[in-house]
Every structure is written in C-alpha cells, then in structure tokens.
Amino acid sequence: MTETAVAPAMTLKPTTNKVSIVMFSGTADKFIPLGVLTQAAAAMGMECDVFVTGFALLGFTKVPHDLPFPAEFAGMAPALMQGMAASHVAPWDTMLRQAKAMGAKVHACSMMSEVMGLKLEDFGDLVDDVVGAATFVASAAGGETFFI
Amino acid sequence: MTETAVAPAMTLKPTTNKVSIVMFSGTADKFIPLGVLTQAAAAMGMECDVFVTGFALLGFTKVPHDLPFPAEFAGMAPALMQGMAASHVAPWDTMLRQAKAMGAKVHACSMMSEVMGLKLEDFGDLVDDVVGAATFVASAAGGETFFI
C-alpha cells in the first residue's frame, strides 16, 4: 500500500463549481459518459478532475487496448456505434481532449498503475500525472462526484 | 456532438437538499437502487433529478425491453426476484413513480436518445423531458450525485 495522507481535512477548499470523476470501469460504453460529463462541465467553466484507476487505465495507454463492450449488451454494440457516427457524436477521447483544452485534468492512480506495471511514460497525452487516491479525494470535496 | 453550454458556472444554485443520479447501466439489478434512492430522497423532501442515458434508456421506453441481469450473477436472479416478492418490495418503477409523485424528475439524455433513435414520444410516462448533459450537471451542483 503506497498511499499516504496528503493533507489534513481542514485544508480542503470546498467548491460547488467542480466535477470529480473516478473512472474505474474498463468497458467501452462507460467511456462515452466520461467524455460527455467532462466536456459539459468544462464548457460551463467548472473545474473538472478525472482519476483513472482499475481496468479503465487500459483506455489511456500509448499502446492501445481493445476495450470490450459489456457482456450483456455486446450484441447491441454495432448498432450503437453506427448511431453515434450517424449523429456525429465525437469519440470519447475527442470530447475529453476538448474538456482538457478548457482546463480539465486527468490523473492516473499511482497504486493501480504500479500494480499493472504502468508508468507515466506508458500513458498517452490525455494523462497529466500519476497521483494517489488521497490527493483526488481531498481535491473533490464540495463538488459533484461520480464513480463510473 | 450536440451538447452546448447552457449556463455559466456562476449561476449555479448550490443546495445540499438534492440527490442527482446519472442512470447509465442497463442491467436489471441496477434499477432497484434507482427506485430505492429516489424514493428515499423524495420522501425526505429532497429535490431529486434522474438523468437517464446509455443502455438504461431501454428501461424507459413505451415498447418494453427485457433488461438482462449482469452475466456474473444471472444464476442468482430467480432467488433474488423471489426474495423481493416475499419481502413485498415494490418494483423499481413503482418506487420511482412514488418519488415522482413527491417531486422527483426524470430526464432522458438528448444525445444518447438521438443515437438510439428515441424521441420523447417513444418513452413511457416516467420520462419528463429530453435534455442535454450540461443542464443536468449544472443542476446537480451542491447536492449528492451518483452514477449508477
């Protein structure tokens, strides 16, 4: 366990103008709401932090991984992808890139990165840094929080 | 991408008396906590907003879809449904209807509705309107937020 406390609770700076997302699930469908929520929040001038951990780290590596659709809905995946193309919905990483251009930050979980043998240089340009969970939890106080 | 910013962050009206839920997962089990959390929040006089997106939209159409149980727990589904009947637990849509009678609102995601070819008239009476993610994110500020 490499986590250490980074800040006493009293130093938290509460804000209601922030969206903080733990991105854990690694199935392809879950990356769509990640893109949508970060893009929407950043476009409104809200702070936006994403903490990537678990299997979702595989969506952020330089060497691309083929992210699976959830087993229960795999049969609907082709129609869904076709519908997204027809509606001109940007891919999740384009939306997240737009969010980052407006100030959103993406952090890879230090513990799970180590467990999966990933270093900062193994991640693509979407990842800003590698941090511990405590840093994320402290920073998320007062804002909207989601676990995807 | 049809999302547009709807409000600058400075117009957010923070409240701690609100529960805002993104309902994304489309497996049958996840609809139970949706019903329970909305009913509990509304019964306590809290504001309650549900933003339905992704495969979960299939649970709100007029033409009913057979929602799958998660693959890992499909074998336990019959016992679970039997236990819910024996404990006289109301179905999720009954609980959500009770929450709506007390003021809860259900919004379908405009982007994913378009992707899946669904219009407001395709949804059952549980859905109040079709809105963008930015509207939901702005409205959720200051309250409890969950991604199911």
Add this chain to the structure above:
Amino acid sequence: MTETAVAPAMTLKPTTNKVSIVMFSGTADKFIPLGVLTQAAAAMGMECDVFVTGFALLGFTKVPHDLPFPAEFAGMAPALMQGMAASHVAPWDTMLRQAKAMGAKVHACSMMSEVMGLKLEDFGDLVDDVVGAATFVASAAGGETFFI
C-alpha cells in the same frame, strides 16, 4: 417496501469533510476502490460511511462467498492479483478495516438484507449495523458521494 422517511430534509447537517459510498456491485474488482477510497478518506480525518446493498452484501457475510471477476476482464484477473501481491497492496478488507479503525462506518441495507435472507448476525465484523437507505441518504448530504 419497508423504507420509511427518517428525517425531514431540514435536519441535514451538511459537511464537506465526508465521503459516503453506496457499495452495490458484487464483482471482486470493485472491492479494491472501496478499500482505497475509504482508507484514503479516513486517513485524512474525513467522515466515511459505506452503505452496502445488492450483490455486494455477499462480500460481507460470515460465510464467505467467492466473488466473481467481471466477465469482460476475467482473463486478466490472475495477472492483476499477482501485480497486487508484488506491489504489496493490502487486500480490500484490510484497507476497510484500517478505515474503520480511523472512524469509518459500514452499514448493510435493511431492505436488501431482508430480500437476501441476511440478518446482522450473518455479517462479519466489518458491518456495524443494518439501516434503511433514507438514513444513508440523509447522512450523506454535503459530502462526496459515490455509487460503486
């Protein structure tokens, strides 16, 4: 439906120094972020409440259940567990026990416990009590909230 309102919304005591987690998913991978988030929050002196419901209750019984890995990533489970051992990451229940030693509380959902035929004495020592969802929702106001 055995839920009843426990408190009017006006009695909520908002705090930004709190993390409240609904633990619903029963796959083995999701217990890792439960341990990490609770341990991180408690170590920073934040209040921490976990509301266990759904299939996740199976992770807290005295009689142990073999929790499945998510179907999509089952093939990666052995490498992940090996990586966690190599990185000396504590098991999720050890992390949660550390969080509890620092003040975190774990509540089993009364409704789903009844549905699954589980009483307080059926749970291991990690579970503090059996409560209704309304109690959890009221208590979570003002803090960070996650649905795992």
